[in-house]
Amino acid sequence: MKPVTLKQIAEQLNISVTTVSKALKDYSDVSPKTKALVKELAKTLNYKPNTFAVNLRTKESKTIGLIIPVIVHHFFSNVIRGIISQAEKKGYLVIILQSNESYELEKKQIDLLMSQRVDGILISLANGTANFSHLNEVIAQDKPLVMFDKIAKIVKCSKIIIDDRKAAYMATQHLIDTGCKRIAHFRGALLPQNSIDRFLGYKKALLDNNMPYDPSLVYICECGDMSFEEGKKNAQQLLNDHNDVDGIFINTDLVAIGAMTEFNKQGVKVPEDISIVGFSNWFMSSVISPTLTTVDQPGYEMGRAAFKQLYREMKQLKKNKPVVYKEIVLETALVKRESTKELVK
Amino acid sequence: MKPVTLKQIAEQLNISVTTVSKALKDYSDVSPKTKALVKELAKTLNYKPNTFAVNLRTKESKTIGLIIPVIVHHFFSNVIRGIISQAEKKGYLVIILQSNESYELEKKQIDLLMSQRVDGILISLANGTANFSHLNEVIAQDKPLVMFDKIAKIVKCSKIIIDDRKAAYMATQHLIDTGCKRIAHFRGALLPQNSIDRFLGYKKALLDNNMPYDPSLVYICECGDMSFEEGKKNAQQLLNDHNDVDGIFINTDLVAIGAMTEFNKQGVKVPEDISIVGFSNWFMSSVISPTLTTVDQPGYEMGRAAFKQLYREMKQLKKNKPVVYKEIVLETALVKRESTKELVK
Incomplete structure (x- = not known):
């Protein structure tokens, strides 16, 4: 069954295609009687306007x-x-x-x-x-x-x-307020504005609290498909590089969950040994153990x-x-x- | 800057719109020289074919x-x-x-x-x-x-x-093989074929293993937006209704994760007191604690x-x-x- 066209309706009613088209659009120069006939037949035949043709005219x-x-x-x-x-x-x-x-x-x-x-x-x-x-x-x-x-x-x-910078500042400040003294950051990729801003918010919170900014505590992850694996890898690397980190602000929840999985495997306790704040508030973050402190992104x-x-x-x-x-x-x-x-x- | 049209190209080259159109489509009745001119100008002006018009012709x-x-x-x-x-x-x-x-x-x-x-x-x-x-x-x-x-x-x-029935059978059989004697099922909504089939697979596994089928052990959930909450609610209800259930096959992972959260809260140990198998293999299921046994759905x-x-x-x-x-x-x-x-x- 092919779609019904205006032409078929016009032929059946013995009127022009233009009249059918105008009737369907309620133009005032078509009589109410013709309009009713056209609409009735269109409904019976299950006529659907061809949006391509319509679009071509309206440019929408x-x-x-x-x-x-x-x-x-x-x-x-x-x-x-x-x-x-x-x-x-x-x-x-x-x-x-x-x-x-x-x-x-x-x-x-x-x-x-x-x-x-x-x-x-x-x-x-x-x-x-x-x-x-x-x-x-x-x-x-x-x-x-x-x-x-x-x-x-x-x-x-x-x-x-x-406001990524403000949100990251708030996340880092929370780590400071809960007693963390040496805070690392797992940042996102280098280019995206939001990962730059989250990094800057982290840095500013440290400086405002008279804590030194140490570039060796900043780890990069692409935060794409491999986020979870990147979190595990960075956590492993951090344990190799530093033995005094007690808090991490992490660019996105999935990376944070990867890091927590690695810490758990290595016997590092969260939050007792290392506290973690994520970013985004994925649903998952509320059901893992321990549940993840994070920034809710709407x-x-x-x-x-x-x-x-x-x-x-x-x-x-x-x-x-x-x-x-x-x-x-x-x-x-x-x-x-x-x-x-x-x-x- | 409005999109460039075939007409503009035609006017600039002082040829017809039809020739421009044919040239862009490599028709054989247009000379190679004209084709080259048209294509060159189209490129310079950043001409993009109007797919609505094209679609109207090709009906695709x-x-x-x-x-x-x-x-x-x-x-x-x-x-x-x-x-x-x-x-x-x-x-x-x-x-x-x-x-x-x-x-x-x-x-x-x-x-x-x-x-x-x-x-x-x-x-x-x-x-x-x-x-x-x-x-x-x-x-x-x-x-x-x-x-x-x-x-x-x-x-x-x-x-x-x-094959939902086969997969559900396999899931239920695994509960039986790991020692479960009284197995409940949190099924999906009543209409969808896949929740019917998963239920039938569960039932058949019980009967094939000479375990009685007890309708009071089957709980329904819609498995929509509220899946996690439904899992918690059903788990709570099951604990009220029965004290001898030691395994549950659950229609989907998110409901299973809700149930596990409730059991954890109530001090019911998974898998020691109640074993759970989910369905779908959400990523989340591999990172929660305990990790969830489930059916991988591709x-x-x-x-x-x-x-x-x-x-x-x-x-x-x-x-x-x-x-x-x-x-x-x-x-x-x-x-x-x-x-x-x-x-x-």
Whole structure:
């Protein structure tokens, strides 16, 4: 059974295709009687408008593109959920692409979405992205683009973020307040703004508390697919390098969970020997033992806010009105659990 | 900067739009010199073909639709990853929708995808879906449809599944082999085929081992967003109802982890007092304490296989050749960990 066309409806009623089309859209120059006939037949035949044809005319595809680094990631799947829930309300479909933290792939995917004429693009950058011309090109073509979580400060567009520096400061301060004297940091990859900011927040907390900053206490991890393994490896390396570390602020929960697994295997007690604070508040962190103290990062809200901003920009553009870029900073909170000690009185 | 059109290229070169279009497509009735000129200018102006227009002609949208019950779910996010990786290889984009286990929403989403003229649809059914006319309509319109994981046996289309009954039998048999004498089952919702099959596998293992089947030992959970809480609640209820249960086969890992959390809180030791086998092998299950014995369900492979089958069907359809429906059954394996005891010699 092939889809029913306007032409079939027109032939059956012995009227023109234009009249059928106008009747379905409630144009005033079609009589109420004809409208009723057309609508009735369209319903009987289960007619569905061909959105390609509609889109070609209105220049809207009612789809948006979403590029994220990794899908199997508690934070990002929550972001996706937030975006889809909001897009659905406004009648938009979401095409999802995964960059696998690769700049090359991300660039290709931007091209693909542009040639598909999506109405707007939401993106969280790959770790490997250091050149932003593919994004500037999107903006130059008047296509709304909103960045979230992993952003580039120098690209001029709207951004939905958290204050990573402040959140990392808060996490490190909690380690200090619970008595840690020598605090390491497992940081994220070198390029992403959020891993830079979390590192800077860690460093500032140390300095504000008159604790020396020691670069040998900072370990790097890519925080991609191998996060858990990286956590184990870094924990092992830290035990080889230092015997006096009593606290670690870790860039993301999955790395922290890997580190805790390694410490557990090596007989290092958390939090008695080493206290740990993670970042993101994955669900997993509340069920492992000991449960993980971490920074709650609002993924679902970030997804909602990102779509809402994109929607505002798509609407402005449709009206040929200027778009005002916004930087929206969402709140974070420290979730205190068992991987850190009680506050020192 | 508005996107460059064929017309602009034609005007600049003082040739017709048709010639430009033909040149870009390497038609033989355009001279090599003109082709070179057109291609050069198209590249300079960064011309991108309007895929809507192309799609309208070829009747292909190069997009497929994917409907899944929940995104924030380790198994489903792995399925998505598998689908996207495969779709990308073949140049297809994936529109992802989440049914939230609701039949009404799923129905609406099918309509939306059909009116968007996707080339094919992949679906894992919502728990609430008991009527399948929305799916039969898709098939009646010659649109390729492949079901995976949560399927309906009576719908005539390709299906990618595991042998849930066999896997559940294997899980229950492991509890018996490790000395459990009175085994409960936390089953999934009543409608989905896979929760029915897992229940039947559990029951058959008991009967084959001459152990009585006792319906009061079967607890139901919806296994949706509230899985973890349902696991806790069912564990609590089981402790109230029975004092002799020494093993539980649980429909999905997240419910199992909820149950283990409750048992831990109540001082019930796993596996000494009660052994537990989960289902799905979420990553989380390998890092909690005790680690969870579970059935490994190949999400990534299922996603790949589902797209591959859909692709075969889309290709057949394009050639106007008949489509042969396939039922592909992927292998599962029991992953033995700490939540069950050693084998009884």
